[in-house]
Amino acid sequence: MTSRRLNVIAPVLSTVAALLISAVPIYLQDVNPIFGYERLLFGALGDKLALTETFVVFAPLLLCGLAVALAFTCKFWNIGAEGQLYAGGLIGTFFAVYATSIPAVIAIPATLLFGFLGGAAWAAWPAVLKVKLRVDEVVTTLLGNWVMTYAVAAILFGPWKNPVTGWHESPAISDTTKYPILIAGSRFHLGIIVGLLVAVVFYIIIRKTKWGFELLAIGANPTASYAAGINVKRQIIIAAIVSGGIAGLAGIGQVAGIQFHMETDLSPGFGYTGVVIAMVGALSPIGVVLASFLMAVIVQGTQAMSRATGVPWALAEGMQGIILLCLLVGVFFTRYRLKVAR
């Protein structure tokens, strides 16, 4: 079996395995698992409301998955997409709150830009530390997540809390910066299109540009890449910054598309799920799109299942975790074969 085919089959089998495993606790709740899963599928894909809501979850997952996949391509282990997401949300919102007099045509791209820059900046310092001082980026990006989320909380509980309600969220963003809704009667917003566009750009970068060529080389063998004249240090920093920027787009997307304020709980862990998505998607843009959609279906579907069957919400969340674990195990089997020895 080619490794390409295996990359597709493994997640499918992992999902099936996860569903089988999760059927046990569902059954123990006196709920028929088949009924539960039917509600899951319907709740994610069944009607216009379900489908658009699935896409709403799809957007940030896709962006985080792409962000991580880009960094991983050159072996910059960016585990900080969560923090970069928050940074992007924060900086983007900062612009968006005060952009009241700027027309939407300019305000929205500008908001996106600020979101990108916020995320990019939060990925820049771990990248520089890695390149100049060989500080492990897994540690810096991971710990950076907490630093940023607590910083955001400090700001939102303190100087930047909502002046009208006193709630720990930012003031509302300007109407001109809110993402337009693209499908009437739903929450399907511009951010979804942004995500898909970034996926296309990612594809073009990796398959068609010099930069993509260099990133692949660096990820596979930085020593040989440098000996051949590639500026490895600079390219890693640029890749990390772009990666952070894409995660920042996910953050500002949640603000401009859904919440309309900067929140302390902007993300239920999209950045971390993005890591699994990137790996399951084998770092390819198409793979990441598919894996993100799968996760969106699961997230959306398990919520719907919980509502419809009375199964506790914690179990639904647990299912998401089971699926993530099964997917990770599946990734292992795309790399190694088991063989029965004599």
Next chain:
Amino acid sequence: MQTTDLAVEMRGIVKTFPGVIANDHVDFQLRRGEIHALLGENGAGKTTLMNVLYGLYRPDEGEILVHDKSVAFDSPQDAIAEKIGMIHQHFMLVQAMNVTDNVILGLKSNRVIVDEKNAEKRIDELAHSYGLQVEPRNYIWQLSIGEQQRVEILKAVYRDADVLILDEPTSVLTPSEAKDLFRILRKMKDEAKSIVYISHKMEEVMEISDRISVLKMGKLAANVMRSETTKVELARLMVGREVIFRLTKPPVKPGKPILEVSKVSALNDRKLPALKEVSFEVHEGEILGVAGVSGNGQRELADVLTGRRTVTAGTIRIQEDDVTNSDSRKIVDLNVGFVPEDRVDVGLIMSLPILNNAIIKNYRDLSKGPFLDYSAAYGYAEKIVKEFGVKTPSVKYPTRTLSGGNLQKLILARDLARDPQLMIACQPTRGLDVGATEEIQSRLLEQRMRGHAVLLVSEDLDEILSLSDRIAVMFEGEIMGIVHASDAVLDDIGLMMAGSKRIGADQS
């Protein structure tokens, strides 16, 4: 109970990998107290066969007997338990650990805290008795290739190996070190140890072995006593044609200096001086050969010339450009070709397609703006692969599917296709079979004929002697002398390599 005197017997060994039969029903017998050479080209199956014996591979078919006892090894641990030791061509050392830790790694012990002191002491004793000089506290990444090999031998000896398998051991040793190695091997033979000696160097095989098995394309071509055969016959068995041993070199008049190295000093990874005021020039139309044992600064010299190490003093000029301490990119842009000593880690990206490696120096020229024209790149890669005889079904295959000789041809192809004004070639034919060696040496001579400069750094003295116009000898980071190849006295060169002689102020 031993009914025969066979230390090891392998019967009908078959080992296949996807697409290739590495060992095709090979029989091999090693008698006690014998030095048995395994002779053959690259890809003939010698290393594979011994990897099977050492438990690294499971044979698909066949039997292995050690002292008449049938065995099946699940891993080298089992082979080591049967007192079989192997020293590989590509070392299996942990770079980040020191000599002592590498030697004792994997040994079972009842103690919770590792007894390094005793291990160090034993290592020192063994090193002394076999003449394998190493400092137990040094880290592997600091050692030269030759020193690393000595650690590998120590590992086997430390585990009381009865059967010793050596894979191309002298590819990193000087003539005198090789003589020492042979002395050690003969001593081991006297103590009833059995040795398998994998090589494709005819001279050595004829000098050291008692018996020779020739492998060709995965099959056993012949099993002869050394006393009953000749070099010519062995060559014929190996390659199936009469191999021409000497290359003819027409005289070329050298021109202006292309590479000028002036009083360059540099430190090694241990922050000790590795290059001491090294000065030399390489002219158009000339091959300057740098001779010397590994570990005398050759690695650092190649590093400073290619932007991979900074100098602490001195200058390096390529024609008009000062390239002292410049980035690798500048060197590549000045059209300097580089064949690194470490092909796999420094020269190539093994997991990517051959195409990527073929264009990795000139992909910028194949691009329009930010976009890389992959169809032009594909055409270019196909062209150079064909022109330089790199055997592959397609340039889209991963580079790791290429055999050793073809890897080296690829490295040369991508640099030579750009017609470089200066070619820096380090150990370009190490570990390659006779055919590939010939091809690569011809290419280097071709560069010379075209009026380009070639810096050849090689531990193969025969290669230096037959290819170079002038020869520089390095010892402990210094150039001991530079002589014209036509006037060179072999004894002088040997003395310079050993540090016992310097030759004049003739520096150009």
